[in-house]
Amino acid sequence: MNTVVQNIPRADPAIINGLARAGVATVHEAQGRTGLLASYMRPIYRGASIAGSAITILAPPADNWMLHVAIEQIQAGDILVLVTTEPSDAGYFGDLLATSALARGCRGLIIDAGVRDVRDLETMGFPVWSKAIFAQGTVKEILGSVNVPIICAGAAVDASDVIVADDDGVCVVKCSDAADVLAAAEKRTANEGDKRARFAKGELGLDMYDMRGRLKSEGLKYV
Amino acid sequence: MNTVVQNIPRADPAIINGLARAGVATVHEAQGRTGLLASYMRPIYRGASIAGSAITILAPPADNWMLHVAIEQIQAGDILVLVTTEPSDAGYFGDLLATSALARGCRGLIIDAGVRDVRDLETMGFPVWSKAIFAQGTVKEILGSVNVPIICAGAAVDASDVIVADDDGVCVVKCSDAADVLAAAEKRTANEGDKRARFAKGELGLDMYDMRGRLKSEGLKYV
């Protein structure tokens, strides 16, 4: 029952990096407003903006044994995504594991649980999106699984899905959709440049999007 | 039923700016400890300190159509205050709307819902106090109202009320009370300078406020 899936596929690095540049809000829109993790997943420090292939981890409460197992599966550019079999705020991850993960080329951690040593992690430039910052120690007693399908903060994540994370939160893109989503995201970004310029000059959304007629027909009254 | 009230009155800009200087804690005290929004309303970045006239917005859940309507009503120095008809964490506002609002002279947004593109907003210097940071997209399908009375995070807000917001949270001052509250706030601030100096020299509050007798008569025992 407890398994480690090795040799997962990964999306094209150029596509992954493109999704990082697009950012969470744009990627979420580009794939039809799906894939967001719940808003309680917050970065431990501001300013990081990453994308990478998901190494998924299913771990027992307050037991971080599977993180060691997962780190062996990391390839450069991957992101660890950990959920627990039962809700937990324990501090599964700190500066030692971050050192190990960084040495393998890991870009960050998404964890629906707690993290600690957060100042060290910021100094090292290892970004984490978590449910809690909590120093509570963990054990290494009970097995979990690595690279099995999980549900993280309300979103389904499969190993090899592309994770995009920035100050707005975390979004997951199916590996097979990554190229299409990037194309849609880039189109959206290009389109926004023009709108931004028009807004900056003072043009109103009411006019830009031609909303006045519909507002009137829906019955909005100006008094 | 869905209305936009145009031409709202506004408090004197000098008074508004004075309230910004006084800050949330002092203004809240100066008006008899009233007017605070609930403590879950937090700034998306630290260091902003603003005051302005409220443009109120009542919006359906996950529908930001009325923000476009409200932006047309902005005059330089105003602050948008959005509540939803049903609790929502969706990301109603991002960098495009901020560009538009800034172009109209808007000073910030108070939103009892979610916001996104927060790094861009910080870069632009557009401060937001919100319930959530969340990239979840919104639609433009259902009408709401602008500049009607609302209740935001537990506080009643009318269009044209003065909103004061800083790292301590958000406080609302009735437009008609603004001058009196500023006077009381400035008196309080002046008074605090003397106290601060005495505290800094090591004088105790027990002595400064002559508390020892009352503590004794109330029965406090030193052991």
Place this chain on the structure above:
Amino acid sequence: MNTVVQNIPRADPAIINGLARAGVATVHEAQGRTGLLASYMRPIYRGASIAGSAITILAPPADNWMLHVAIEQIQAGDILVLVTTEPSDAGYFGDLLATSALARGCRGLIIDAGVRDVRDLETMGFPVWSKAIFAQGTVKEILGSVNVPIICAGAAVDASDVIVADDDGVCVVKCSDAADVLAAAEKRTANEGDKRARFAKGELGLDMYDMRGRLKSEGLKYV
């Protein structure tokens, strides 16, 4: 019933400072994973890392009278630890009290309630770990106690216990255990240096901790 205990013992300053250097996560581990306050206790600004002897305060809801009483009991290096008799988010503490506490040599405040003037507190370098940032004012009407045993955010704290607080949260060390905990913490820290170096070179925890055999015998399957 309402009492102020004066003349509490304090741990050796060198030990206290050593615990500050070790930090919350290490100290928590070094004393057998005990003593953490709940994870909702967060610093009002990042980067502070302190330790000191606890001056405990039991205060009524939204009444900060006892803070004035407690400040008289401060000796240089102490930390105020306030809990309320009933849950409260009110802003018990702001820049004036911080000025007074700093003048007595206080190193910071741990408060299972609210705090305000947080920008001033950061400017002054007075760190606070709190449940809320909230400007709500308090009264000075009802007695509490100082230096009695309290339970703060789920942890028992006696006056003179050593409080350690940093970006990971807050941990309490019994005064009588402080020397032993420091010794264990320093051993742990020394031990971590070697591990960190090995991790940085790419060695896996699976090998460093010799986990492969146990994973296999517990039944982990690689597929």
Place this chain on the structure above:
Amino acid sequence: MNTVVQNIPRADPAIINGLARAGVATVHEAQGRTGLLASYMRPIYRGASIAGSAITILAPPADNWMLHVAIEQIQAGDILVLVTTEPSDAGYFGDLLATSALARGCRGLIIDAGVRDVRDLETMGFPVWSKAIFAQGTVKEILGSVNVPIICAGAAVDASDVIVADDDGVCVVKCSDAADVLAAAEKRTANEGDKRARFAKGELGLDMYDMRGRLKSEGLKYV
């Protein structure tokens, strides 16, 4: 500043009783989906269904002095509505105060705080909708106000507004709107009887409300 408003107007008892019969969900719909208190306000026991004129109470945290003041203002058919100046879960109200309120003809209590002696209250048939059940005692030290405008669980309540409460929650109707809202509610209830009969026979909402065309034109695909 602390005031008791005496001699408030009240809606017609026949209208009030009609609103009780209509119930919270219907009344809320009948007045344009407004007036609901937040969903955390829950009945301490199931099955009560009441309406009455609001006696409003603004009380300090963990201080129930104003309840005694408010009880003197009760007329038969009134409902007490208490909010606190700062969030509190304390048990402001128990069997003694319920005995006193019942003797004055009070129909129930809406309290954005805690209540205790809940088994006695159920035995007495005194319904309460509250944020918490908590035995924490309160003091009688600090003034508040009675029959001033308040905001209770996110809804504005003025003294003399009609409160409607049942297992679905609590709704407030402006005193001046009560007759119109009742008329709309009764029309809605009458209308629902016919719909209920058709639904019971197996007719689908898709047909009853003629939705199929609009679903198709909006793009819903059946596969």
Place this chain on the structure above:
Amino acid sequence: MNTVVQNIPRADPAIINGLARAGVATVHEAQGRTGLLASYMRPIYRGASIAGSAITILAPPADNWMLHVAIEQIQAGDILVLVTTEPSDAGYFGDLLATSALARGCRGLIIDAGVRDVRDLETMGFPVWSKAIFAQGTVKEILGSVNVPIICAGAAVDASDVIVADDDGVCVVKCSDAADVLAAAEKRTANEGDKRARFAKGELGLDMYDMRGRLKSEGLKYV
């Protein structure tokens, strides 16, 4: 993008009814401790114990249009499972929709949102497990989908999965696993009868499960 999947497969009714008899806790254990919805999903009344095939619904916030669409897809013995595209507490479902669903043979509703008319629902014997009881009305403006894969309160649910719900909460069983899970559940139940009898006679778990040796070897000290 918005689709209704018709003609979903369903598990054998005898197996479904067997899972209802086994109950949530036993079924959850029988399938390896998986499939539970989060603990905030609570029954609106106690004592119901059901199982049925899932009709899944993905609905916009505060918009219950898709419920009408879903009801047409119900076959006798089905259970509606509704999630929202953005968190919502609105009252999507009440006595009229319950009348309609009951007429189609629906056994109950699992809804990660709000429900209203709860006293009527209890009287009708229509059980609901929900996140909230809230009278807030909904609109019928925006499309969603029916019988697509959803994530409900942290658990993945596909149309035709077997839902088991009782006072302990809600558990989902993959349609293809239903027979095996029932077999395991019945074995577990049979096994528990013997244990229960031995516990009732006073035998200790320490002896029944032969735990004393392992406790000793792990280092438990009796003092």
Place this chain on the structure above:
Amino acid sequence: MNTVVQNIPRADPAIINGLARAGVATVHEAQGRTGLLASYMRPIYRGASIAGSAITILAPPADNWMLHVAIEQIQAGDILVLVTTEPSDAGYFGDLLATSALARGCRGLIIDAGVRDVRDLETMGFPVWSKAIFAQGTVKEILGSVNVPIICAGAAVDASDVIVADDDGVCVVKCSDAADVLAAAEKRTANEGDKRARFAKGELGLDMYDMRGRLKSEGLKYV
């Protein structure tokens, strides 16, 4: 470090039963408004009212091994009180353990975690006050301790303390204070009978407690 303390003292059964009769609210008041557990601790069914000597349990997250150890320590009239080393909602306790505990004379369980099989527990008449109802299974892998000092839902509990629990929540009385607290509680109860009769006749608290003068001198204005 993991220990089981055997042979704990217990308060006089007559005193314990007297405290059960007095109930949580009265006992809490009688001991100076101390000893309450947080209000999130709720009974799984209404109507139980118990008191007994605490058998304390410190358990790892989602691991109920120590419950088996604790049950051996039960004497007739005891109450189990379980806390976890890290927050957990798992279902540590169900009908089998309840059967075992009942066979030893246990009166109930106070658990700052989850419980399951709640309908069976109600049928058996085994009351539980818990943080959650959740079927999530637990393991028996990691040691904890029995009859060591714990902090349960914010209150310190030592083995042999008297636990009082009813529909209002849970209160803890130090074993050495039990006789004095009972005396104070009985005095309070006797005193309340007279007050209740006077309130029932319509006498106001304002007169019974002679509050009018103090209200006036504090500045309350009647308008």
